[in-house]
Amino acid sequence: MESGRLKPMDAEQLRENAHKMVDFIADYYKSIENFPVLSQVQPGYLHKLIPDCAPNHPESLQTVLDDIQAKILPGVTHWQSPNYFAYYPSNSSVAGFLGEMLSAGLNIVGFSWITSPAATELEMIVLDWLGKLLKLPSDFLSTGEGGGVIQGTASEAVLVVLLAARDKALKRVGKNALEKLVVYSSDQTHSALQKACQIGGIHPESFRVLKTDCSTNYSLSPDLLAESVSRDLAAGLIPFFLCATVGTTSSTAVDPLPALGKIAKSSGMWFHVDAAYAGSACICPEYRQYIDGVEEADSFNMNAHKWLLTNFDCSALWVKDRNALIQSLSTNPEFLKNKASQANMVVDYKDWQIPLGRRFRSLKLWMVLRLYGLENLQCYIRNHIQLAKHFEELVGQDSRFEVVTPRIFSLVCFHLVPPGNEEDYGNKLNHDLLDAVNSTGKIFISHTVLSGKYILRFAVGAPLTEERHVNAAWKVLQDEASALLARDSVQ
Amino acid sequence: MESGRLKPMDAEQLRENAHKMVDFIADYYKSIENFPVLSQVQPGYLHKLIPDCAPNHPESLQTVLDDIQAKILPGVTHWQSPNYFAYYPSNSSVAGFLGEMLSAGLNIVGFSWITSPAATELEMIVLDWLGKLLKLPSDFLSTGEGGGVIQGTASEAVLVVLLAARDKALKRVGKNALEKLVVYSSDQTHSALQKACQIGGIHPESFRVLKTDCSTNYSLSPDLLAESVSRDLAAGLIPFFLCATVGTTSSTAVDPLPALGKIAKSSGMWFHVDAAYAGSACICPEYRQYIDGVEEADSFNMNAHKWLLTNFDCSALWVKDRNALIQSLSTNPEFLKNKASQANMVVDYKDWQIPLGRRFRSLKLWMVLRLYGLENLQCYIRNHIQLAKHFEELVGQDSRFEVVTPRIFSLVCFHLVPPGNEEDYGNKLNHDLLDAVNSTGKIFISHTVLSGKYILRFAVGAPLTEERHVNAAWKVLQDEASALLARDSVQ
Numbered sequence: 009m010e011s012g013r014l015k016p017m018d019a020e021q022l023r024e025n026a027h028k029m030v031d032f033i034a035d036y037y038k039s040i041e042n043f044p045v046l047s048q049v050q051p052g053y054l055h056k057l058i059p060d061c062a063p064n065h066p067e068s069l070q071t072v073l074d075d076i077q078a079k080i081l082p083g084v085t086h087w088q089s090p091n092y093f094a095y096y097p098s099n100s101s102v103a104g105f106l107g108e109m110l111s112a113g114l115n116i117v118g119f120s121w122i123t124s125p126a127a128t129e130l131e132m133i134v135l136d137w138l139g140k141l142l143k144l145p146s147d148f149l150s151t152g153e154g155g156g157v158i159q160g161t162a163s164e165a166v167l168v169v170l171l172a173a174r175d176k177a178l179k180r181v182g183k184n185a186l187e188k189l190v191v192y193s194s195d196q197t198h199s200a201l202q203k204a205c206q207i208g209g210i211h212p213e214s215f216r217v218l219k220t221d222c223s224t225n226y227s228l229s230p231d232l233l234a235e236s237v238s239r240d241l242a243a244g245l246i247p248f249f250l251c252a253t254v255g256t257t258s259s260t261a262v263d264p265l266p267a268l269g270k271i272a273k274s275s276g277m278w279f280h281v282d283a284a285y286a287g288s289a290c291i292c293p294e295y296r297q298y299i300d301g302v303e304e305a306d307s308f309n310m311n312a313h314k315w316l317l318t319n320f321d322c323s324a325l326w327v328k329d330r331n332a333l334i335q336s337l338s339t340n341p342e343f344l345k346n347k348a349s350q351a352n353m354v355v356d357y358k359d360w361q362i363p364l365g366r367r368f369r370s371l372k373l374w375m376v377l378r379l380y381g382l383e384n385l386q387c388y389i390r391n392h393i394q395l396a397k398h399f400e401e402l403v404g405q406d407s408r409f410e411v412v413t414p415r416i417f418s419l420v421c422f423h424l425v426p427p428g429n430e431e432d433y434g435n436k437l438n439h440d441l442l443d444a445v446n447s448t449g450k451i452f453i454s455h456t457v458l459s460g461k462y463i464l465r466f467a468v469g470a471p472l473t474e475e476r477h478v479n480a481a482w483k484v485l486q487d488e489a490s491a492l493l494a495r496d497s498v499q
Numbered sequence: 500m501e502s503g504r505l506k507p508m509d510a511e512q513l514r515e516n517a518h519k520m521v522d523f524i525a526d527y528y529k530s531i532e533n534f535p536v537l538s539q540v541q542p543g544y545l546h547k548l549i550p551d552c553a554p555n556h557p558e559s560l561q562t563v564l565d566d567i568q569a570k571i572l573p574g575v576t577h578w579q580s581p582n583y584f585a586y587y588p589s590n591s592s593v594a595g596f597l598g599e600m601l602s603a604g605l606n607i608v609g610f611s612w613i614t615s616p617a618a619t620e621l622e623m624i625v626l627d628w629l630g631k632l633l634k635l636p637s638d639f640l641s642t643g644e645g646g647g648v649i650q651g652t653a654s655e656a657v658l659v660v661l662l663a664a665r666d667k668a669l670k671r672v673g674k675n676a677l678e679k680l681v682v683y684s685s686d687q688t689h690s691a692l693q694k695a696c697q698i699g700g701i702h703p704e705s706f707r708v709l710k711t712d713c714s715t716n717y718s719l720s721p722d723l724l725a726e727s728v729s730r731d732l733a734a735g736l737i738p739f740f741l742c743a744t745v746g747t748t749s750s751t752a753v754d755p756l757p758a759l760g761k762i763a764k765s766s767g768m769w770f771h772v773d774a775a776y777a778g779s780a781c782i783c784p785e786y787r788q789y790i791d792g793v794e795e796a797d798s799f800n801m802n803a804h805k806w807l808l809t810n811f812d813c814s815a816l817w818v819k820d821r822n823a824l825i826q827s828l829s830t831n832p833e834f835l836k837n838k839a840s841q842a843n844m845v846v847d848y849k850d851w852q853i854p855l856g857r858r859f860r861s862l863k864l865w866m867v868l869r870l871y872g873l874e875n876l877q878c879y880i881r882n883h884i885q886l887a888k889h890f891e892e893l894v895g896q897d898s899r900f901e902v903v904t905p906r907i908f909s910l911v912c913f914h915l916v917p918p919g920n921e922e923d924y925g926n927k928l929n930h931d932l933l934d935a936v937n938s939t940g941k942i943f944i945s946h947t948v949l950s951g952k953y954i955l956r957f958a959v960g961a962p963l964t965e966e967r968h969v970n971a972a973w974k975v976l977q978d979e980a981s982a983l984l985a986r987d988s989v990q
Binding site: 014016017018019020021022023025026027029030031032033034035036037038046047049051052053054055058060061062063064065066067068069071072076079080081082083084085086087088095098099100101102103104105106108109110112113114115116117121122123124125126127129130133136137138140141160161162163164167171174175183184186187198199200202203206207208209211257258313317319320321336337339340341342343344345347348353354362363364365367371374375377378379380381382383384385387388443454455456457465471472 | 505507508509510511512513514516517518520521522523524525526527528529537538540542543544545546549551552553554555556557558559560562563567570571572573574575576577578579586589590591592593594595596597599600601603604605606607608612613614615616617618620621624627628629631632651652653654655658662665666674675677678689690691693694697698699700702748749804808810811812827828830831832833834835836838839844845853854855856858862865866868869870871872873874875876878879934945946947948956962963
């Protein structure tokens with residue numbers, strides 16, 4: 009490139025280079041099973057491979073692609089590998105990828121309606137579409153006082169509704185009452201709620217983390233909540249926020265929404281339902297029951313980027329009272345004023361979220377829903393649940409292992425039962441087993457702790473996973489378990 | 500697609516469809532000048548064009564692309580048009596677009612080092628690269644106690660440092676002292692700071708918005724700040740956060756960092772420097788002077804997605820004390836624990852930001868720096884500043900207009916001087932002029948208000964803008980001004 013003549017957005021250069029990148033990415037997916045699923049590099053590996061400074065002069069795309077192949081891909085943990093069973097899935101799809109391309113291609117910043125009317129309006133429409141697929145009550149749709157919005161993550165979703173609830177409560181009871189506000193959740197609730205409290209200035213001692221155990225399959229007990237709320241009310245405190253989860257991160261526990269919703273309502277709390285992972289399953293009639301009671305909620309969240317084929321990030325949040333969000337999060341600087349906003353004729357999503365700027369993320373969700381259609385998406389979910397069920401059966405056939413919580417969706421929680429049932433040894437054994445299987449590079453799984461026990465999590469949900477991958481994964485687990493048990497019996 | 504056999508991530512389907520999308524996007528850039536820059540649709544337009552529900556069965560990519568052409572593009576405000584001069588630019592480039600493609604293709608979620616070591620390590624390295632190009636003090640680099648991180652937007656950047664500063668102060672003075680904490684900025688500071696205060700629970704009455712005027716070209720007066728701080732200290736309050744701006748949103752005012760930094764230091768405040776727009780210019784030696792004094796800052800932010808060819812979003816934040824961020828923003832749930840994190844051997848960026856999940860955004864910045872190189876990027880910046888200077892000269896040659904603040908970077912603030920110099924009429928006249936030029940669809944500019952006067956902003960910075968576009972824009976402005984003045988003189 010001649011200095012001073014940089015043409016950074018030349019259409020033909022884009023065409024030529026982007027076609028190369030398409031082939032690079034398609035080839036990546038063709039060879040994805042050749043990589044260790046969990047990257048096996050050591051901390052600091054990249055520092056040794058990359059110069060200390062940016063270049064003065066341009067390098068060629070081929071040089072960069074060669075570096076990506078040789079230096080970056082070894083440091084990637086392959087979330088899209090069919091052998092990825094860790095955490096929860098983060099789905100990629102052709103449709104989602106095309107939507108990302110288009111969004112990056114248009115590269116608009118849709119903070120206000122006027123900065124790209126289509127970005128705001130398509131988001132409203134597509135979240136109504138998805139809300140209807142989930143059979144959400146109509147007061148969550150954009151036709152009334154509520155509506156949907158795409159957040160980056162479930163963390164941001166719970167943060168914005170916590171802030172809305174906080175400010176609504178403070179408006180009622182006085183702005184200096186922050187220390188009296190109390191938040192409720194179970195000990196299985198995602199750490200995002202704790203972080204939201206930290207950010208919003210809620211003191212740790214005002215955050216009730218209610219204990220769960222296997223008697224309720226780790227779901228929150230309404231009795232425990234009612235007791236806690238009564239105690240706080242008696243002490244002059246102000247219950248203001250309840251977060252229930254449908255499909256907890258540890259074990260897919262489902263909190264009983266109808267009973268919890270009643271308590272929230274009677275004590276004037278904002279009731280948020282986090283279905284980040286399991287929400288996707290609720291597009292199937294047979295799983296919709298798990299969010300029964302969502303009628304009582306003030307807000308509901310699910311991540312289309314987890315298990316609904318929409319590339320990260322795309323966290324769908326619906327609220328019944330959009331003004332509560334706007335009250336908390338709006339600013340109105342002169343340089344952003346415009347006729348449509350001032351006349352209150354439009355939605356400006358900047359006032360529904362933390363950042364000002366925002367990408368045109370509804371495109372990818374729209375493309376997923378249109379290019380696949382509801383029936384295919386339902387089959388997609390059912391297939392993963394079927395595969396998880398299959399894995400559960402495999403575990404059940406090997407008496408050395410045990411499934412530790414009932415499988416509801418596509419996550420199986422299990423562990424290797426320690427000979428003699430000694431808990432400390434069992435925890436070490438399963439910890440070592442996790443390490444051993446992940447070190448093979450053949451599969452990647454993760455863990456949790458339930459009632460003090462170290463538990464292995466096998467989450468089916470990568471778009472390329474088939475039955476043969478589940479079978480192979482089980483074989484890896486069995487083999488590594490055999491090796492560990494042999495090691496320990498020799499010692 | 501056969502039901503039940505959905506292959507959502509088939510490499511060959513991706514290849515075929517993504518090649519089509521590349522051509523669609525390249526064709527968009529070829530025809531971008533044919534669209535009205537500012538979308539001319541009416542609120543609610545899209546609702547009439549799109550069905551109420553998602554389809555049950557898949558639709559073809561061609562159907563969707565046809566809809567994008569016919570229904571979406573008319574509702575897009577074309578930020579990448581060479582005739583876009585509104586707000587600040589939001590740069591797209593071939594390199595940035597390729598980086599976005601790759602990031603969406605790999606679709607990893609890099610919250611912890613282990614979830615893709617390359618994502619964390621490349622981000623550290625590339626932010627060191629960019630920090631060096633900006634000649635930031637070395638304590639902002641990852642080699643010491645500090646380091647850089649990519650946030651989504653400058654709003655998130657100022658929020659996370661405000662929270663870090665808040666919690667550091669509360670640790671010192673007691674956790675119930677929130678109401679005593681005071682924030683300082685000028686009345687030109689971006690509304691993101693006000694929003695950060697709202698989120699962090701800082702009361703509006705603890706937020707000092709210090710007045711500026713044309714005597715300092717709308718930069719914050721150190722004397723005014725010193726007075727305000729003294730008054731607050733005398734009243735038993737606790738100054739804890741100062742936000743200075745290099746290149747304000749209204750008029751590119753540059754706050755005097757060295758003097759402000761001294762005051763911040765002597766009163767124990769966290770000193771944040773927001774150079775969201777103008778930071779990019781500081782890669783040129785002749786503009787680096789505008790961030791002299793950044794040595795005194797605790798944190799520094801610039802948006803590579805504004806004026807450095809990196810597609811949205813990519814907001815670079817550097818801090819001197821990364822532990823302050825981590826103290827404020829970390830959570831450590833069991834399900835995310837892993838050897839590398841527990842041993843404190845690695846950076847986990849989840850603890851430097853609001854959300855948990857994060858995209859592999861360093862790829863696009865890395866590709867921009869490598870595919871263009873420093874010298875080309877410097878020429879790119881200088882060319883825009885030269886074009887703005889040219890526009891300033893054009894305005895200066897027409898006695899009906901006036902440039903209202905000294906042009907420093909690539910923004911020209913000007914207005915049509917009302918005959919008789921009557922302020923209310925002048926404001927209406929310029930408001931009408933803005934409306935008139937934006938309604939032509941030929942250009943898009945925005946406005947601000949300075950010292951009560953309605954001012955037009957002409958921000959050069961779209962990657963495709965050339966001198967001919969600036970000349971044509973000026974012609975539109977002159978013609979519409981003539982028409983308005985003729986209208987008013989007839990009445």
